[in-house]
Amino acid sequence: MIPSYIDIEAIFDHYDAVFFDAYGVLVDGIDALPNAEQLVNIMNASAMNYFIVTNDASKSIESLSNKFQSQGMRIPVERIVNSGSLISGYYRDEDLVGRPTLVLGTKDSRTYVSGSCAKILSLDSNSEPDVILFTHSSPYDWESTLKHLLNLVSKRFKQKKPVRMVLPNTDFIYQDGKADFGMGAAAFVETLEEALMRLHGKHEVLRAAKLGKPHPPIFTEAIRRAGSNNVIMIGDQLETDILGANNVGLDSAVVTTGINKRSDPKEFKDMPDDLTPRYILTSLV
8 A cells, every 4th residue: 555645734624533643743752843833723723623642641631731832732631632541441441440550650640540549659669569550661770670570570470460561652662852762661561571471471461451552442532532433643653653543444644753754655665554654744734
């Protein structure tokens, strides 16, 4: 499948709702990207049905909205769907409410489980968790952290009391400035999963539950909020934004301002169909 070019006006005319990734599409991790502020102003003025669908679980919805505001974009909380907001529902669905949870992430990310677990633990806690929640890749020494988690999860598996692992943000890498990138929590979780598999073989309980893109939960919630399946996902990562949209039957458009730098449709000719966007969007306005 070879993508074609599309402009933002054609997107607004054709779709009932538009999903935007944040990092690499609207912001570079620090500042707003070119035309992002103008785009948001246009959508707000025209009452466009849009949502920011982001894997970022390190910030609360309110903090995300405030951050966008500081970057010149007035994006209200009701327009944001992030992977962190799915955590409480996951706890209810999986009967994890009340379970002690080790939260590896920011202070903001702890608010997502404050009402769902009896006790929030840290790495230096004396008691063991029943759930490990990976919400952000910093500020940890990952060599020692992975060693600690490997031994904890392995021990509990052998005791037939497995620890549940939950990974809201499945970004392996993310944009962290105009030309810089960071390693996401998913990079370390994949290392942990691989180590556990080598020790114990393939077992579903030794794999983290994934909530963010490209997995269905975040798309299911965003589609519910949009009130329509006639939606397009605009993103910069083929492995999350585009793959996830394609897997749930949504159209997708890739930008060239983030991880993806392919701007010519011919550059996708050898790409698997599930990683290929329907469109290339060369400008936000």
